[in-house]
Amino acid sequence: MSEDKKEIDEVSGVDTTGHEWDGIKELNNPMPRWWVYTFIVCVIWGFAYQFYYPSWPLINDFYHGAGGETQREKVHAELAVIAQERNQYAQRMATMDIAAIRNDSSLSIYAREGGEAAFGDNCAPCHGTGAAGFVGYPNLNDDEWIWGGSLDEIQTTINYGIRGVHEDTRLNDMPAFLRDELLERQEIDDLTTYVEGLTDSSIRSTSATQELFIDNCSTCHGEDGKGIREFGAPDLTDAISLYVTDRDSIVDIISYSRGGVMPSWNGRLDEATIKSLAIYVHTLGGGE
DSSP, X not given: OOGGGOOBOTTTOOBEEEEEETTEEEEOOOOOHHHHHHHHHHHHHHHHHHHHSSOOBOSSSBOOOTTOOOHHHHHXXXXXXXXXXXXXXXXXXXXXXXXXXXXXXXXXXXXXXXXHHHHHHHTHHHHOTTSOOBTTBOOTTSSOOSSOOSHHHHHHHHHHOBSOSSTTOBXXXXXXXXXXXXXXXXXXXXXXXXXXXXXXXXXXXOHHHHHHHHHHTHHHHOTTSOOOGGGTOOOTTOSSOSSOOSHHHHHHHHHHOOOOOBOOOBTTBOHHHHHHHHHHHHTTTTOO
């Protein structure tokens, strides 16, 4: 539209392009020059980017770009270096005694960090991420250990499990005194009272209930009820119990027994990982 024929819109004060549809006129508002130039630069940059860097998918691969370098390749290279370093540590740990590993500053740090990762992957579902355990799953932060809490004992437990399928698994079964008809209901009630009295001084036991405990339970739990680790018998005088400690639960345990199962990790985890797990568990606070 020539200058002398420009039509100015009365509302906006902007000249029109001369286009009109159903009485609606188009205003002449072109994009700012800086925006147009920026757009052109971005388009050019986009074409250059997809040529130089990986971009288009192909039938069996993808276009690797003129530079031939990808972040995936960088990650793989870094992971390969890390794996090589880990392999060196693992090879050293496989030939060393677990106590020697703990006394080696660099290996000890590696073992604790690797053990923590392995614990989260393999042990946390039962013992919890903080190793505090659940009902029926031991609290690994507690210093009362059913099968012993030294480095070697923890390693043995991890290796062979509890009541598992490995031929060297830790094994001891508690009798089901009611189900197996070893005791009468009243005798079980009397035993329950005696067991409650081991952690509650307000409950008085009689010589008869004590004799009942000694005759049936002391072989594994000891005459003082403090447990015998060689048999995996818990300390009944400990306020922290593997199972709940209300009277009905104690009656149920004596009547029908309990026997938790822990898998054997020997053959499922490599030796270095098992040693790392043992060292990590030992440092949680309950290790002896």
